[in-house]
Amino acid sequence: EAQVTQNPRYLITVTGKKLTVTCSQNMNHEYMSWYRQDPGLGLRQIYYSMNVEVTDKGDVPEGYKVSRKEKRNFPLILESPSPNQTSLYFCASGGGADTQYFGPGTRLTVL
């Protein structure tokens, strides 16, 4: 089954404790991206990647890091999380025609 998977689905952590949210897709897509979703603000793009070792900033990259060492994986790293990064995070991949396939989401709470 074609899908985008994210782990963990829920995470509660404390300020400053480094964390990684994993994202994997099995559709051989070149494009992958991370978004955060906050009430009233819609989806905002954090980072995107067009291929292995090729990443670029989206609208809200501050406080986040990404890497693309393999085509199927695109982890999101928060090296020193803060409470304003409490949000719902979605990973997405796309193969063309501007169609994005989203993962199930990761709900992150930073205390």
Next chain:
Amino acid sequence: GQSLEQPSEVTAVEGAIVQINCTYQTSGFYGLSWYQQHDGGAPTFLSYNGLDGLEETGRFSSFLSRSDSYGYLLLQELQMKDSASYFCAVRFSGTYKYIFGTGTRLKVLA
């Protein structure tokens, strides 16, 4: 700045037709996409307009007019399962940078 504006909420009855508008203050993009998101779920792709005009996919149609900086999603024969949030989105030319509208919550009443 660059933004996509949508009404925050729309209510309609089962069987009706509803139009969700998306007006934008941006330029240099490839086309307009639409996504549906049910409560607690992930966004799912509905439609894409690369060119001006109407695209039809079953009960859903989408329209784009670049000259008017405007697009819309049209949902016909509304069903209860259409109750969800709907987002428009654009990708900027030469990049894979996307912006999304703030979303429209559609409530379908019996």
